[in-house]
Amino acid sequence: MDVYKITGGKRLSGTIKVNGAKNSAVALIPASILANSPVQIEGLPGISDVWTLKNILEEIGGEVSFEDGTMSIDPTNMIDMPLPNGNVKKLRASYYMMGAMLGRFKHAAIGLPGGCFLGPRPIDQHIKGFEALGAKVTNEHGAIYLRADELRGAKIYLDVVSVGATINIMLAAVLAKGQTTIENAAKEPEIIDVATLLTNMGAKIKGAGTNIIRIDGVEELHGTNHTIIPDRIEAGTFMILAAAAGDGITIDNVIPFHMEALTAKLREMGVDVQESDESIHIPKPENLQAIDVKTLVYPGFATDLQQPFSVLMTQAEGSSMITDTIYSARFKHIDELRRMNASGRVEGRAAIITGPTPLTSATVVASDLRAGAALVIAGLLADGETEIREIYHIERGYSEIVEKLRGLGAEIRRETIDPVTSTKSDLSSDAN
Ligand SMILES: CC(=O)N[C@H]1[C@@H](OP(=O)(O)OP(=O)(O)OC[C@H]2O[C@@H](n3ccc(=O)[nH]c3=O)[C@H](O)[C@@H]2O)O[C@H](CO)[C@@H](O)[C@@H]1O
Ligand SMILES: C=C(OP(=O)(O)O)C(=O)O
Numbered sequence: 001m002d003v004y005k006i007t008g009g010k011r012l013s014g015t016i017k018v019n020g021a022k023n024s025a026v027a028l029i030p031a032s033i034l035a036n037s038p039v040q041i042e043g044l045p046g047i048s049d050v051w052t053l054k055n056i057l058e059e060i061g062g063e064v065s066f067e068d069g070t071m072s073i074d075p076t077n078m079i080d081m082p083l084p085n086g087n088v089k090k091l092r093a094s095y096y097m098m099g100a101m102l103g104r105f106k107h108a109a110i111g112l113p114g115g116c117f118l119g120p121r122p123i124d125q126h127i128k129g130f131e132a133l134g135a136k137v138t139n140e141h142g143a144i145y146l147r148a149d150e151l152r153g154a155k156i157y158l159d160v161v162s163v164g165a166t167i168n169i170m171l172a173a174v175l176a177k178g179q180t181t182i183e184n185a186a187k188e189p190e191i192i193d194v195a196t197l198l199t200n201m202g203a204k205i206k207g208a209g210t211n212i213i214r215i216d217g218v219e220e221l222h223g224t225n226h227t228i229i230p231d232r233i234e235a236g237t238f239m240i241l242a243a244a245a246g247d248g249i250t251i252d253n254v255i256p257f258h259m260e261a262l263t264a265k266l267r268e269m270g271v272d273v274q275e276s277d278e279s280i281h282i283p284k285p286e287n288l289q290a291i292d293v294k295t296l297v298y299p300g301f302a303t304d305l306q307q308p309f310s311v312l313m314t315q316a317e318g319s320s321m322i323t324d325t326i327y328s329a330r331f332k333h334i335d336e337l338r339r340m341n342a343s344g345r346v347e348g349r350a351a352i353i354t355g356p357t358p359l360t361s362a363t364v365v366a367s368d369l370r371a372g373a374a375l376v377i378a379g380l381l382a383d384g385e386t387e388i389r390e391i392y393h394i395e396r397g398y399s400e401i402v403e404k405l406r407g408l409g410a411e412i413r414r415e416t417i418d419p420v421t422s423t424k425s426d427l428s429s430d431a432n
Pocket of ligand 2: 092116369
């Protein structure tokens, strides 16, 4: 079993670089299926979700290489192979195989996706979109089967603003006959990034980044070169780390405009966020004040930063509340933070945290990706050695995290421990 061991309590300083965006990467890679010649994507993060998608494209006959952040994908010999199990269960974004394979082959059979458990994560809006485009969709033994004689453009109103449904419908619609309109579309920067790739492949898309997207179907799409946008969630995680445990940290390769909601909330707490063109500097913060935060769809405060931000709240003076309007059960990290002496409780869709509290080391478990990121920040703050387990969640979304944090002076290492000798009693003491 692999774990992170962190000796906390040191203030960190220096420059930390952000990688390409996970939530773009996991859509850009499947989008390449729609091309009739090779696609090259630069700046991809070396996270496990990207490697899993590489394996999935190879399973369906793609020729794929991935080196130094550049993935070259030759989709010419891909086939409409069913993918009911296996790799597709390892990540949430394997749902993009549905839209991309339906678009290219008019047929797909994809297992229901995995990814973080954050409460119910239905895909009904994706399916509503595919059906509107003319696909027959059935759920057979946990896999979604999609079949269409032809795909025809349609007007689709999303009942829920969904990143995944917006991108998946775009993927299925770019090769459909006629015009598709997605109303109440999500506006995340990753949607613009995917639309940019598809446009450079020859697609006709207007309005990506607004709540109405119009797509005029084309006969075919060709290969292209694309550079991915920076990861605003990784950048946000580092900004929160800088506010919690920094002694002057510069976060490099950021689009400050993407960070506006987080920046506003940090400033409200008393953090001095200094923006440049492609970087953000946060000097050593003093006297953090309690605030309330509510997660919302973009450009609101990202749910993916809710868990890391709750660690920062443990260091602020007073009682803070963080409400997650997107995911009802994204609070498993609170129990783990309580093991580390944090004072917090969950009430419905909100966590209430009182500070400032000195955190203490413990053996804790990452229940999901951003819970893991939160525990890394907590471990860096805590006195003594913290052990974080189930780190495969963290490595779905953060590449070279150990090396990057060491670059700031952190004492963190990845270690393989024996699960038998590391007794369960490490984890069994009740959280206070
Ligand atoms: C791979 C990827 O990009 N993951 C991100 C994506 O997830 P994902 O695309 O799964 O999230 P969505 O934007 O679709 O979900 C938003 C909300 O809509 C609900 N919903 C969604 C689809 C649907 O068909 N029906 C439905 O009810 C969800 O349960 C959730 O409450 O956006 C989330 C919200 O910003 C982020 O937390 C994830 O990091
Ligand atoms: C929830 C997340 O990812 P996924 O949708 O891939 O599970 C995340 O990135 O925080």
